[in-house]
Amino acid sequence: MSFTSSFDCLHPDFIVSSIPDKTVFQVSRKALVEHSDVFRDMFACCDSTGNKQDDMLELDEPANVIDGLLRLLHDPPSLPETSTPQVDDDSDEEDSVAFPEISKLPESFSTATVIPFPLLPLLYSLVDKYGLSSTIEHALDIHLLLHVPTEPLRVYGFATVLNKPGIASTASEHVLPLASYSREDVQVIPTITAYHNLVLLQDWRVKAFRNLLLKEELFPHDYGTCSHHRVDAKLHWEARKFLVMGRVQCNMDVAGEMRPVEAALKSCFTCNKACIAAIEMLEYKCKRVLKRVNQIL
Numbered sequence: 001m002s003f004t005s006s007f008d009c010l011h012p013d014f015i016v017s018s019i020p021d022k023t024v025f026q027v028s029r030k031a032l033v034e035h036s037d038v039f040r041d042m043f044a045c046c047d048s049t050g051n052k053q054d055d056m057l058e059l060d061e062p063a064n065v066i067d068g069l070l071r072l073l074h075d076p077p078s079l080p081e082t083s084t085p086q087v088d089d090d091s092d093e094e095d096s097v098a099f100p101e102i103s104k105l106p107e108s109f110s111t112a113t114v115i116p117f118p119l120l121p122l123l124y125s126l127v128d129k130y131g132l133s134s135t136i137e138h139a140l141d142i143h144l145l146l147h148v149p150t151e152p153l154r155v156y157g158f159a160t161v162l163n164k165p166g167i168a169s170t171a172s173e174h175v176l177p178l179a180s181y182s183r184e185d186v187q188v189i190p191t192i193t194a195y196h197n198l199v200l201l202q203d204w205r206v207k208a209f210r211n212l213l214l215k216e217e218l219f220p221h222d223y224g225t226c227s228h229h230r231v232d233a234k235l236h237w238e239a240r241k242f243l244v245m246g247r248v249q250c251n252m253d254v255a256g257e258m259r260p261v262e263a264a265l266k267s268c269f270t271c272n273k274a275c276i277a278a279i280e281m282l283e284y285k286c287k288r289v290l291k292r293v294n295q296i297l
Helices: 029-035 037-045 063-074 093-098 117-129 134-145 152-161 165-172 192-215 230-245 259-264 269-287
Strands: 014-018 023-027 056-059
Touching: 014 029, 014 063, 023 029, 023 063, 029 037, 029 063, 063 117, 117 134, 117 152, 134 152, 134 165, 152 165, 152 192, 165 192, 192 230, 192 269, 230 259, 230 269, 259 269
Parallel strands: 014 056
Antiparallel strands: 014 023
């Protein structure tokens, strides 16, 4: 499905007309019936008389809206040029059952094949208004999901409006700290509850990160202690911890923030090895921290 050109039907046998714009579209009656409950029921109720008047349908829609509707019906949106997002391996089994939409975003995909975000509200409204097939809606869901990396807050808000908790939850993982958005930005969140859920999630993550960082030791239980540099190495570690603790954010790579200590201790094999192990353990623990709003509700 392309959004760079106007609708064109190769084998038309029916006419759809825009009442306000007086624009006529040559269409396939089969395509209308195949993908729309509304058109299927309408044609089923009408007798086929074979005259020209019966070969035209007037819709009280602007031409650009009908254009979008006809493209959905004649050339349903395909999945972008990438593998279909799969269920996230880190998701709990309960989450996967309750929110089957929760998906792991692909690492790369062609942005040129993704439906532009501003078009999606119109297309979703047509799905609802004209009873379009679940196949079309599912494809739109995938396109909406693929906007998460670049538009997480907008996707979260719009998915909430659509009552698609799986997509909203996936988007919540990528939302930046709310304080970094302008007042106008956060207005895309449709309800106080949806906003509060994000606040709870981000607060949870900040507290969890701080707690993990506070408890992570360079030489846990004195394991792997360096007899020569033990005191200095621990001072480096604790000083960096204190610095990072004061600026923890919900989307921070906490383990990455501790890596300067590794460079500071590189002259000692024992201390450096202990530092690498501590950072890797911290990274593992931080990855286990809850990421999505559905996980804290």
